[in-house]
Amino acid sequence: MNRIFRIKLISLCVLAIHGLAAGAAAQKPAFDVATIKPSKESVQFEHDGKTDFLGDTLRMRDVTVITCIKLAYHVQDRQIAGPDWLSSDHFDITAKTDGPVDEDTMKRMLQSLLADRFALSFHREPREMKVILLTVASGGAKLKPAAAPDAKPFRENSANGTIAKSMPIGEFADFISGPLEIPIVDRTGLAGKYDFTLDFTPYLPDPAKNMDGTRPDTTSILKAALNDELGLKMTASKAPVVVLVVDHVEKPSGN
Numbered sequence: 534m535n536r537i538f539r540i541k542l543i544s545l546c547v548l549a550i551h552g553l554a555a556g557a558a559a560q561k562p563a564f565d566v567a568t569i570k571p572s573k574e575s576v577q578f579e580h581d582g583k584t585d586f587l588g589d590t591l592r593m594r595d596v597t598v599i600t601c602i603k604l605a606y607h608v609q610d611r612q613i614a615g616p617d618w619l620s621s622d623h624f625d626i627t628a629k630t631d632g633p634v635d636e637d638t639m640k641r642m643l644q645s646l647l648a649d650r651f652a653l654s655f656h657r658e659p660r661e662m663k664v665i666l667l668t669v670a671s672g673g674a675k676l677k678p679a680a681a682p683d684a685k686p687f688r689e690n691s692a693n694g695t696i697a698k699s700m701p702i703g704e705f706a707d708f709i710s711g712p713l714e715i716p717i718v719d720r721t722g723l724a725g726k727y728d729f730t731l732d733f734t735p736y737l738p739d740p741a742k743n744m745d746g747t748r749p750d751t752t753s754i755l756k757a758a759l760n761d762e763l764g765l766k767m768t769a770s771k772a773p774v775v776v777l778v779v780d781h782v783e784k785p786s787g788n
Contacts, residue, residue, distance in 0.1 A: 562638055563645035564591070567628035569785040572596070575623070579690060580711040582623070586685065588633040591643065593626040598651060598782065601626075605643040608777055609710040609717070611662065615655075615779030624785065636685065652783040659773045664716045666768045667706050667759075669723070675764035676702075679726035686726065694733050699726040702765075713752055716774050721765065731758050 572595045576583045582595035584604065593601070598619040599610060613619070628646060630639070647653040679699040687698040688708065697705060703719045710717040736754045752767075759765040 561645050562634070562642050563649070564628040564642050565631050567626065567646055567650065568788045569650060570625050570788070572623035572625045580708075586636045586639055589630045591626070591628045591639050593624070595623050596626065597621070597623055598647075598653075601643060601647055602653070602777065603707070605640050605647060606777060607640075607707070608775075609707055610714060611710070611716045611776075612774055613777050613779070615782060618784075619779070619782065622784070650785045652781060652786075653779065654781045655777045655779045657775050658778055660776045661771055661773050662716065664718050664770055664772045664774065665710075665713065666718050666720050666770050666772075667702070668720045668766045668768065670760050670764045670766040673764055674721070674723060675762065676723065676727040676729055679728050682726050693737075695731045697730070698728050700729070701726050709755060713755070717767075718770075718772060718774075729763055731762055733758055 572582075574595065576595040579595070581600040581603070582593060582597070584594075584596065584600075585592045598615075599613055602613050602619075603609065610620075626646075628642065630642065634642070681699055684699040686700045686704055688700060688705075689696045702721050702723045706717040706719045733754055736757045738749050756767045759767060
């Protein structure tokens with residue numbers, strides 16, 4: 534194969550790859566209609582507001598742009614670097630499709646919504662940072678396989694605990710990373726879905742003894758509850774984590 538032919542072949546391959554990438558981008562699914570309004574009411578006990586997948590509708594209440602990026606791209610809070618308003622401005626979003634779709638498709642539609650209505654663009658880069666490794670404790674996991682493994686994950690939170698149904702451990706790790714404000718890396722090796730209840734009450738400080746009114750240490754409480762009730766261990770560490778660095782984003786365009 535002579536040099537000129539090799540150059541032409543490489544050029545054709547590059548053009549083909551670019552064409553495939555452009556075609557994939559053009560084919561990314563999108564919602565038919567979406568309304569975005571500033572949120573006027575907060576959702577209690579929910580760090581990320583409230584999100585419901587309703588077949589042909591995505592309904593998000595009291596969410597930030599950080600919440601949307603996390604859901605759309607399956608990352609945690611510390612894996613997003615951008616302007617402060619991404620985590621301070623709250624919105625109510627209702628987006629509809631022309632028919633029922635699964636949650637993965639709806640998340641890809643949310644990517645399109647972020648690009649179209651918030652003009653979001655970003656690049657990825659690895660950054661070493663403090664993390665919490667989630668592993669199985671020495672005594673083994675204390676988790677009950679989900680009674681309905683085909684059901685979508687369900688989580689109900691209160692000030693004193695969490696009830697989870699059909700919950701993958703990786704998704705639960707993403708959830709608890711929010712209030713702890715640190716990435717949690719799932720190293721449990723536990724596949725499938727689980728039903729479990731976390732009761733924080735035994736680990737909360739006694740009000741009668743907590744005379745100075747200091748707030749309880751969330752990390753210590755969660756660490757003890759996970760170890761005792763679920764057989765999972767939290768360990769502080771450092772690890773390279775891929776971060777989404779926002780290059781451009783705007784306040785949402787009109788409905």
